Amino acid sequence: MKELVFVGLGLNDEFGLTLKGLEEIKTADVVFMETYTSRMPDFNLQHFEELCGKKIQFITRQVLEEENGKCLLAAAEFGKVVFLVPGDPFIATTHVTLRIDAEKIGVRTRVVHGISIMSAIVSLSGLHNYKFGKTVTVPFPETSAETPYNVIAQNKKLGLHTLCLLDLREPENRYLTINQAFKTLQIIEEQKQEKIVTPDTVVVGIARAGSDYPTLKAGFINDLTVFDFGPPPYSLIFPGDLHFMEVDALVSFADAPVEFKRLFK
């Protein structure tokens, strides 16, 4: 059967896969995987291959983007191809094109969802899902851009929280840290002076969302710059208006200073 099934791997390790996803792999003719849109720090390939009873073929960004996923589409001409993607398959938009191309040449496509960093972070923080505005990625300082700052500012004006994904460079195994993200944003603060990212701005830092040992810390930027979050990957939330129940959650789950209860009531 000509078929290309996009399967989300979820976060952190091989156990974030769903039962449905595992079944798809077991019945596939060929299994490809990419790890360039996101890293899975505790993923054990050997254990994963034993679990699935399948050999996994890795695909680079180059093969997918420059060659338009030719080898996946070629394999799908002859049978069922499973393409494993960290998180949820299309939260990173880079695979949408591949799916469109497959459908155009008559290859049937399906999606088996995986846990996305987006919902994991919202869920861990205890902040209210419907109070999040637009999401943004904070880039490495050498590609300094105003967008993340402007998105946080716009959301704040509307009372909304901003989820910031922090950039990563997979081939170099390089992660933007929470402190580096503050620095990137503070450069724009110095230019725009809108008091969006100052030492006493309230933030929530998250490390290793989706793992068994995530670290959360809510506080003022001043506090978080001296906090040790441990190993990557990292994310940040810039809260907008806080409901008292959200403050309670930040105190309970993210070790926010108790003075938060007085400040936001």
Next chain:
Amino acid sequence: MKELVFVGLGLNDEFGLTLKGLEEIKTADVVFMETYTSRMPDFNLQHFEELCGKKIQFITRQVLEEENGKCLLAAAEFGKVVFLVPGDPFIATTHVTLRIDAEKIGVRTRVVHGISIMSAIVSLSGLHNYKFGKTVTVPFPETSAETPYNVIAQNKKLGLHTLCLLDLREPENRYLTINQAFKTLQIIEEQKQEKIVTPDTVVVGIARAGSDYPTLKAGFINDLTVFDFGPPPYSLIFPGDLHFMEVDALVSFADAPVEFKRLFK
């Protein structure tokens, strides 16, 4: 060990559970489950209990909200309790309080994420994740409120997409349909006349996200009102500004009229 582990069940059926979630259930002393924040249409309890080797105890909204989850907290005094929740455990905010209460009395809590309707819908549509603004729930017509209309209007002004969850009443097995949602929103349109929800507004309707057979249909409201989406549950997206790649995705995955390519380029 005094422990309360919140495990997300994902969407639709028992196969949306992660391998990590299954392991947590197998090693639990007691397993509770709720199905009132969301329904899992194809969930087979008997098969699920065989899979886990555990008896599942169901919890009603009343027990959780009026009695503050007393029975779960009481059980956690004596061992490891797993609480199964559809989707991701804290995307519905109703369980955040239970988690706070548990931590306060010294019960350790952990979160095992599940697939959330939020990321599944974004992923299926092929629309760009970072272009979604605030999310909103459209209620049944008898609780008509301006909020959903205002959220769509605000997002549109910013060029952003709006994800609308459609209300459900679990005890009555009642789902708001896509047509009913239009009617609820059109009542506000008549009052406010901002041309946010008109017969030629572009929308994307989604039925059964997360199942093996989701239905997507993009088009004008006029087209969607005569479209048969099949069984529930339903969701809606009101797109903001569309990138040509997003239009391509809507034509490929959501059967959007080809004239979309001319309208949005």
